[in-house]
Amino acid sequence: MRIELAQNVMQRHNAQARENARALMRYNVFAVDVMGAPGAGKTELLERTVEAMARNVRMAVIEGDVCTARDARRLQERGAQAIQINTGGACHLDADMVAEVLEDLSLLDIDLLFIENVGNLICPTHFPSGAAERVIVLSLPEGADKPEKYPAMFQSCSGVLVNKMDLAGVLPVYPAEVVQQIGRVNGEMNIWPVCARTGEGMEEWYEWLHAGLRRFGRYR
Ligand SMILES: Nc1nc2c(ncn2[C@@H]2O[C@H](COP(=O)(O)OP(=O)(O)O)[C@@H](O)[C@H]2O)c(=O)[nH]1
Ligand SMILES: [Mg+2]
Structure with a gap:
């Protein structure tokens, strides 16, 4: 009985996610889920991205947090x-939460939409928003073991931004090991080592976003 109820709830969430995806497609909006642990640097990454791409791309961000409008x-x-x-x-x-906000956005005037999820490596995995792509931000201080400990999250994403590369050499965490561990869990992932604080190493991430925008007919 309880299993059936849970299945119904998940089916309803998935149906709403498909509905969101249709709404985004209707306006050719390329949407990207941004996930990761609290403090991984998701907001910082989006700040740099907005600064770097604002000249050519009209962007909007949906921010998810338990409390506050800080992000x-x-x-x-x-x-x-x-x-x-x-x-x-x-x-x-x-x-459902994303659907409500989509109604408030003028999708006609948006090329690229980011949806920053609540910091969490577990729950967002099973709740699609309707975004075309999902990426995860994993920062070096979290340690190289996280992909193996939270494989489903990494398997649900098409890219991972290995953030806080400026701390390599300071921490006993080695970028090469992080990359190797990601590969063990999901060999298909794009891996972008970046420093969101300075914007260093982010060009390939921007290129990937531009490729997505081209797919959505938004390239200028
Ligand atoms: N050293 C370093 N700190 C960073 C970097 N990116 C983010 N941070 C810091 O990490 C903390 C958490 O960042 P935030 O963007 O709020 O993370 P979020 O919770 O994932 O959105 C903040 O103090 C940021 O300034 C980075 O590339 N290097
Ligand atoms: Mg944040």
């Missing part, structure tokens, strides 16, 4: 359109 404010200060969702305790965004 949305950070993005707004960088010139991006940003809307905050407060989950009020829930550990992930779900497709």
Whole structure:
């Protein structure tokens, strides 16, 4: 009985995610889920990305957090359109929450939409938002063992940004080992070693975003 109920709930979430994907497709909006642990640098990465791409690409960000509008404010200060969702305790965004916000966005005026999920390496895995792609930010201080400990999250994403590369050499965590561990869990992933603080190493990430925009007919 309980299993059936859970299945129904998940089916409903997946159906809403497909509905969100259709709404985004209708307006040719390329949407990317950004996931990762609290403090991995998801917001910092988006701040740099918004700064670097704003000249050619119209971007918006949906920010998911339990409380506060701090992350949305950070993005707004960088010139991006940003809307905050407060989950009020829930550990992930779900497709219903995203659907509500999509109604408030003028999708016609957006090329690229980021959806920063609540910091968590477990729950968001099973709750698609409707975004075309999902990426994860994994920072060096989290340690090289995280891909193997949270494989489902890594297997649900097409790319991983290995962040805080400026700390390589300071921490007893070796980027090569992190990359190797990611490969063991998901050999198909794009791996981008970056320093979101300075923007160093982020060109390939931008290229990947541009390729997505081209697929969505948004390239200028
Ligand atoms: N050293 C270093 N710190 C970073 C980098 N990226 C983010 N941070 C810091 O990590 C902390 C968490 O960043 P934040 O963007 O809030 O992470 P989020 O919780 O994943 O959104 C902040 O103090 C950032 O300044 C980086 O590349 N290098
Ligand atoms: Mg954040």
